[in-house]
Amino acid sequence: MQKKIFLWFVLIVVLPSGIIYFIANHLFIQYAVEQQISNNNQLIQEMRKNLDTKLQHYQQLSMQFYLNTQAMEEVLSDTPLIECHAIQNQLDGFVNSNRLIASAYLITDKGTIFSGTGIQNIEPIYIEIQPTLLSLEGRIYWTQTYPMVTNFGLADTFFFGARHIRKDQKPIATLILAFNSQFFEDFFQYIPFSKNQEVSLTNSAGQLIASNHPLSGETPLSKTNIRLSSTSNASDWTISLVLDTRNISRELTFIRNMFNLSVVLYLLFFLIISHLLSKQLTKQIHALTAAVNQVGEEGVFDVQVDVSQDDEIKQLSISFNAMTNRIQKLLEEVKQEEENKRKAHMQTLQLQLTPHLLYNSLNTIRWMAQINGQENIKDVTFALSRYLRSLSDIESEYIPLRKELELMEDYTVIQRFRYQDFTISQEVPESLQDYLIHKLMIVNLVENSIIHGIANLSEPGVITVQARREDETLYITVKDNGVGLPQELIDTLTxxxxxxxxxxxxxxxxxxxxxxxxxxxxxxxxxxxxxxxxGCSVTIPLPLITKEP
Known part of the structure; x- marks a missing residue:
């Protein structure tokens, strides 16, 4: 018994707890990874918005050239570039207004004019970007990064924002703004990612523009890597972040280890508790089992179980003791009920009249009344004879409802000679008249209605006998329009x-x-x-009985 309780406790508590742990652990890791991905994706979107804001600012800055009417006229004039002071001032304004712009170039058919440090060998880049600028029709184009040297001999990494200056839908010059490496240093300086996470910028051709780990190279994708990206609205650049889900899981290692330890201690604790509980429970259950065997096998009902323990077994023991006490009481009640039935049967016997002598006497009276033409005496003696003949069957407690109604009719024939001013009606379906009921119950109710209900009425009395069936119960109702019953009697009946x-x-x-x-x-x-x-209405509820028990 103890082993079974221990085994069931393990199966019901310990094993499901372990399964729930493994499922919860998996769901926790999955949820943490999904949350990390969602958070990082939001951060990438914010970085993309920041990049768009910067590029759109410089795009608006380049548009100032169109607003400089004198500079536009100098581009269209034959004035040598060295004498085009408005253009030079505009380019100086670009460089001096922002520390990230290293140089500003304007290249026309007349030649090249620039401001700032100047960059060596910029002509190949100018030639390379011309087809793209023609397709953009005056919109700005952001190039990839190039390692180059300034006119002062300083090496750096530059990218360019270039656009055609147009007049009448035709390009008349090319404006190039050269940005130094400080642009991306500032951009990646405050990124909200861990140091081992690589954030990179690439163009539509897949070329690397910049990265927060420029020497590490692009991280290859694998089954455990996830790339998050967002494309700029102001350029063809895409900002990307590669997440390694294993790193997220490793960050949760400490929490997971503590959780594992707590689960192990939890399971160990329950194993110990289950062993102790099973041992304690079986001790009290054995005592209870012995008491049950005494009751079941030996028929000893005065056995009692110790209830000194204060637990659920105590309640079970109390219930067992109450059960044995109840059984003893029920046995006594059965004996008393049998005695009551015997007394009731004896009372019924005592109420019976001596049948044959009474029948012969009534038949003699009936024939004498018939010879002398006394039809009323003949009818009443005939009804009384039939009525008493039915009463003589003292062996049977039950009678068909149909037969009981006939007895009721005989009884009313007798009573009409004393109480003439009443009528009696039946509302009993034919389908219910074969069910058995207790003998004389309806007759007693009709008698009660006549003697106690309508006897002293100043108006004609009306008695109605009804019967109906609801589920497995037969309801017989006798009601009258008499003086009614006092409340004291109704109370005593309960x-x-x-x-x-x-x-x-x-x-x-x-x-x-x-x-x-x-x-x-x-x-x-x-x-x-x-x-x-x-008036009064009395209803007798009875179970449906088709044959006498």
């Missing part, structure tokens, strides 16, 4: 003492109530609906 003294002289109702409870239990009791001066 008492549990079926042999209480009837001080209100309604023995018939009391006998019916007693017989119902004796044969069918307390759930079958008379249903009385009456008020003084407003």
């Amino acid at each position: 008492l549990q003492d079926d042999y209480a003294t009837d001080e209100l002289n309604h023995t018939g109702l009391r006998n019916i109530q007693t017989r119902l409870r004796l044969y069918h239990g307390p759930s079958y009791s008379l249903i009385v609906d009456s008020s003084p001066g407003e």
Whole structure:
């Protein structure tokens, strides 16, 4: 028994706890990875917006050349570039207004003019970007980065923002702004990523523009890597971040290890507790089992179990003790009920008249009345003879409803000679008349209605007998328009003492109530609906009986 309890405890508590842990651990890691991906993706979007803001600022800055009317006129004039002071001032304004612009170039058919440090060998880049500038029709183009040397001999990495200066939809010059490496140093300086995460900028051709780890090269994608990217709205650049999900999992190692340790301690604790509980439970259960065997095998019902323990077994033991006490009480109640039935049967025997002598006497009276033409005496003696013949069958408690209704008719024939001003009607379906009911119950109710209900009425009395079926219950109702029942009588009918003294002289109702409870239990009791001066309705509930038990 102890091993079974221990095994069931392990299967029900410990094993499901382990399964739940592994599922929770997997879901936790998956959730953490998804959250990290979502957060990093939002950060990439913010970086892209920041980049667009910077590039759009310089795009607007380059548009100032169009607003310089004198510079535009100098581009279209034949004035030598060395004398074009408006152009020179505009280019100086570009360089001096922003520390990230190393040089500003304007290249026309007349030649090249620049401001700033100047960059050696810029002509190949100028030639390379011309097809792209023609396709952009005056919009700015952001190039890739190039390692170059300034006119002062300083090496650096530059990228260019170039656009055609147009007049009448035709290019008349090329404006080139050269940005030094400080642009990307500033851009990557405050990125909210860990040091081992690589953020890179590439163009539409896949060329690397810049990276926060420029010497590491582009991280190749694998099954454990995820690339997050966002394309700039102001250029063809794309900002990308490669996430290694293994690194996210490693960051959670400490939390996971602590969780694993707590789960191991939890399972160990429950194993120990389950062993101790199973041992304690079986000790008390063995004692309870021994007591049950005494009751079941030996028939000893006065056995009691120790209830000194303060736990669930105590409640079980208390219930067991209450059960044995209840069994003893039920045995006593059964004995008492059998004694009550015996007494009721004896009372029925005592109420029977000596049949044959009475039948012969009534038949003699009936024939004499018929010879002398006394039809009323003949009818009443005939009805009384039939009525008493039915009463003589003392061996049978039950009678078909159809037969009971015939007895009721015989009884009313007798009573009409004393109480003439009443009518009685039946509303009993033919389908219900073969069910068995207790003998004389309806007759007793009709008698009660005649004697106690309508006898002293100043108006004609009306008695109605009804029957209906609801589920497995037969309801028989006798109602009248008489003086009604006093509340004291109705209250006495609800008492549990079926042999209480009837001080209100309604023995018939009391006998019916007693017989119902004796044969069918307390759930079958008379249903009385009456008020003084407003008539009375009494309903007998009975189970459906097709043959006598």
